[in-house]
Amino acid sequence: xxxxxxxxxxxxxxxxxxxxxxxxxxxxxxxxxxxxxxxxxxxxxxxxxxxxxxxxxxxxxxxxxxxxxxxxxxxxxxxxxxxxxxxxxxxxxxxxxxxxxxxxxxxxxxxxxxxxxxxxxxxxxxxxxxxxxxxxxxxxxxxxxxxxxxxxxxxxxxxxxxxxxxxxxxxxxxxxxxxxxxxxxxxxxxxxxxxxxxxxxxxxxxxxxxxxxxxxxxxxxxxxxxxxxxxxxxxxxxxxxxxxxxxxxxxxxxxxxxxxxxxxxxxxxxxx
Amino acid sequence: xxxxxxxxxxxxxxxxxxxxxxxxxxxxxxxxxxxxxxxxxxxxxxxxxxxxxxxxxxxxxxxxxxxxxxxxxxxxxxxxxxxxxxxxxxxxxxxxxxxxxxxxxxxxxxxxxxxxxxxxxxxxxxxxxxxxxxxxxxxxxxxxxxxxxxxxxxxxxxxxxxxxxxxxxxxxxxxxxxxxxxxxxxxxxxxxxxxxxxxxxxxxxx
Numbered sequence: 001x002x003x004x005x006x007x008x009x010x011x012x013x014x015x016x017x018x019x020x021x022x023x024x025x026x027x028x029x030x031x032x033x034x035x036x037x038x039x040x041x042x043x044x045x046x047x048x049x050x051x052x053x054x055x056x057x058x059x060x061x062x063x064x065x066x067x068x069x070x071x072x073x074x075x076x077x078x079x080x081x082x083x084x085x086x087x088x089x090x091x092x093x094x095x096x097x098x099x100x101x102x103x104x105x106x107x108x109x110x111x112x113x114x115x116x117x118x119x120x121x122x123x124x125x126x127x128x129x130x131x132x133x134x135x136x137x138x139x140x141x142x143x144x145x146x147x148x149x150x151x152x153x154x155x156x157x158x159x160x161x162x163x164x165x166x167x168x169x170x171x172x173x174x175x176x177x178x179x180x181x182x183x184x185x186x187x188x189x190x191x192x193x194x195x196x197x198x199x200x201x202x203x204x205x206x207x208x209x210x211x212x213x214x215x216x217x218x219x220x221x222x223x224x225x226x227x228x229x230x231x232x233x234x235x236x237x238x239x240x241x242x243x244x245x246x247x248x249x250x251x252x253x254x255x256x257x258x259x260x261x262x263x264x265x266x267x268x269x270x271x272x
Numbered sequence: 273x274x275x276x277x278x279x280x281x282x283x284x285x286x287x288x289x290x291x292x293x294x295x296x297x298x299x300x301x302x303x304x305x306x307x308x309x310x311x312x313x314x315x316x317x318x319x320x321x322x323x324x325x326x327x328x329x330x331x332x333x334x335x336x337x338x339x340x341x342x343x344x345x346x347x348x349x350x351x352x353x354x355x356x357x358x359x360x361x362x363x364x365x366x367x368x369x370x371x372x373x374x375x376x377x378x379x380x381x382x383x384x385x386x387x388x389x390x391x392x393x394x395x396x397x398x399x400x401x402x403x404x405x406x407x408x409x410x411x412x413x414x415x416x417x418x419x420x421x422x423x424x425x426x427x428x429x430x431x432x433x434x435x436x437x438x439x440x441x442x443x444x445x446x447x448x449x450x451x452x453x454x455x456x457x458x459x460x461x462x463x464x465x466x467x468x469x470x471x472x473x474x475x476x477x478x
Binding site for chain 2: 044045046047060061062063064065066080081082083084085086087088133134135137149150151153171172173175178212213214237238239240241268270272
């Protein structure tokens with residue numbers, strides 16, 4: 001257990017770094033525009049768009065179940081205030097504030113006459129240079145740790161529409177032992193513009209095992225390095241939400257031998 | 273075992289510190305790097321909760337919790353939860369059974385999990401004396417995590433239902449009921465146990 005402390009520090013450092021990177025990326029940028037209670041003015045003009053579609057429907061809330069209370073006509077201008085998951089808060093020329101879908105707002109023009117630069121509909125290009133966070137869970141289906149449950153939190157960054165790097169920090173449990181698992185993977189997803197998109201990955205990491213109170217069998221306590229590789233299948237349920245199934249193999253270096261482990265997992269991830 | 277708790281706390285505190293630092297840095301930044309316009313974003317929630325956990329075969333205890341929610345789409349969200357109790361008092365089951373006695377932090381019930389949430393019914397809530405509509409949602413959550421109690425660390429399935437109302441645009445009040453289901457060696461039969469957690473809390477959206 002003592003040997004975990006250096007890892008704690010490493011982990012903390014990694015998380016700190018990750019969050020700092022996120023902030024420099026402006027991922028959670030905050031600007032209330034003029035609608036919120038504590039308005040923050042960034043000294044930037046609001047994005048103003050001209051409606052070129054026949055109309056834009058305004059709803060009372062950011063969801064398809066909320067009623068439409070106003071319709072903006074063709075030729076009118078709207079100001080874009082706040083973005084929430086799947087919705088934009090907009091203000092009409094005569095001061096009405098409501099919510100509209102990106103699909104409707106994409107058929108608008110900027111003041112310069114250019115089409116509004118809102119995220120397009122395909123997945124791959126849009127997800128380039130995006131962060132992804134989520135979690136994954138499953139179990140080991142073969143090897144010494146057969147039947148062991150595991151889950152991990154994942155953070156990844158997509159450099160190109162088909163290439164990303166992913167960090168995982170997780171835990172594993174069975175009746176005899178429990179442990180930590182950390183890995184760094186490289187993911188290749190060649191057809192990321194599709195709704196259903198396969199990927200391959202390879203990576204390496206560290207597995208640390210510890211005994212449970214009722215442990216009877218002998219386990220390899222302490223840290224072991226491993227190499228992992230596998231196949232995944234992504235299903236993009238929304239524009240930035242993906243369900244991911246994966247099969248992976250681990251080759252764990254123990255004191256005198258290499259131990260092979262198999263694992264099936266399911267994960268839920270979101271891009272931002 | 274204490275190192276383990278420190279480890280979890282360290283991770284959570286660093287995530288929290290990172291997020292707080294991040295929001296302040298983000299304030300000084302552009303809302304969207306690619307745009308010269310100011311479009312705000314509201315995706316992340318941080319919240320605190322207070323509630324009661326009914327630990328199977330053991331007494332119920334007051335539980336405090338912290339959580340982060342990331343709103344992925346209109347329908348789905350991801351949530352990271354951490355909750356703990358103070359030292360759980362001794363149960364009759366424990367006194368009559370053959371369990372070794374533990375004390376101090378080993379008697380604390382600690383649980384954390386990662387959940388997928390689904391907004392089942394979204395709507396508007398009108399409080400009696402207000403003309404303002406407050407956005408509300410009845411949601412389901414499910415996921416996995418870890419429960420630590422009496423030296424045991426267990427892989428835990430979480431299932432739950434909750435209701436939230438945004439009384440102010442960014443302040444959300446919510447009530448939750450969640451079941452933590454895990455194996456245990458503490459009872460004679462070694463069965464799975466269900467620990468029901470009731471809680472109410474407030475979140476801040478940013």
